[in-house]
Amino acid sequence: MDEHEFLAERFQEHRDHLRAVAYRMLGSLTEADDAVQEAWLRLARVDTGEIANMGGWLTTVISRVCLDMLRSRKSRREEPLDTHVPDPTVTSADPAEQAEIVDSVGLALLVVLEMLSPAERLAFVLHDMFGLPFGEIAPIVGRSPAAAAQMASRARRRVRGAAVPDADLPAQRAVVDAFTAAARAGDFEALVAVLDPDIVLRADMGAGPSRLVRGAKTVAGQALLFTQTGAPTAHPVLINGVAGLLTIVDGQPFAVFSPVVRGGRIIEINILADPERLARLDLAGLVS
Incomplete structure (x- = not known):
């Protein structure tokens, strides 16, 4: 050598x-x-x-x-910093692979x-x-x-102001699944019920118009509007070690959806929907 x-x-x-x-x-x-x-x-x-x-x-x-x-x-x-979402680390939600996530830092903390x-x-x-x-x-x-x-x-x-999720990953997933089901069903009241009244949604669209939305009713309305465009498919994934979703439109990654679940409700949602940055993430094995 x-x-x-x-x-x-x-x-x-x-x-x-x-x-x-x-x-x-x-x-x-x-x-x-x-x-x-x-x-x-x-x-x-x-x-x-x-x-x-x-x-x-x-x-x-x-x-x-x-x-x-x-x-x-x-x-x-x-x-603007208030709508910038850092790069997420997206991995399979397969329980057999979750043991590999040993050193994650939450996306909400990175924000x-x-x-x-x-x-x-x-x-x-x-x-x-x-x-x-x-x-x-x-x-x-x-x-x-x-x-x-x-x-x-x-x-x-x-x-100290960073949103900290509950540590129970199955409980996180149950809340995210309830959110997804309500959005697909177009059930506004069910969506509001799973969201914290003071929820903050941050959507980083890259060159497009990014959004910072506050309040359960406003966020629920945005979620229903999103499900009506492009027939997105949501795949369960882990995002920086917590339960999240990878949405697919026309066979391509459209957005990484990273909620923070605490006390049975979603208190914050960070969405990366910048096509250029999504293209640089290793998502190939998660889209099939």
Whole structure:
């Protein structure tokens, strides 16, 4: 094994961790992969003999790459943050495969992370999700450890507002199934009954007109309107580890529907219906 192969093997040992950090930092699967690739390129350009802790060094590098990407994105972002839905991870709802979902972060939480400043997001993700001490986070954001701790604290207060689903996956699925059945039947009252009165629906349409809708009756009306267009077919899936739906129109993925179920009702719905972004997701095995 030559030196390049040995280095690639060492990097591979940390790839899953680096991608997990990048996904939580960026909320984009393609950008997370780009960040991991950039971390590899930077590793290949340095004298690895001077790296005492490969995992720590790579975490620092991927964090700096993501911070730069977040700052660049913030300066050019055009779509409103309140209707932006991060990339979901969509997997089979087959119970035999659910054991593989061991490290998911909820889509609703990623939505809230989008509202943070780049430095706040980095401080929160690295400390609260990955346990990095503020002494290691501080140089990445160019602040003191105390200032980095304050950033994470501000982020934590915002994150407390994230919709948290009940942990019971079968109970989640039962509520989502009830929603689907009511929508198919055109039963407005049954739809309202399964929705929290203060529900928020966020629909990211990409280049199309995105929507932010509040209130059970308004959301129920939108659901009935959707079922009347294009005869969509809804496939049960897991979205970031919780019960959701992949809707298909004319044999093609149309939208990823990610509800948050708590106390037997849906309190939030995040929908990604951006054709370009859906095309980049790995949905092929879920459409047949």
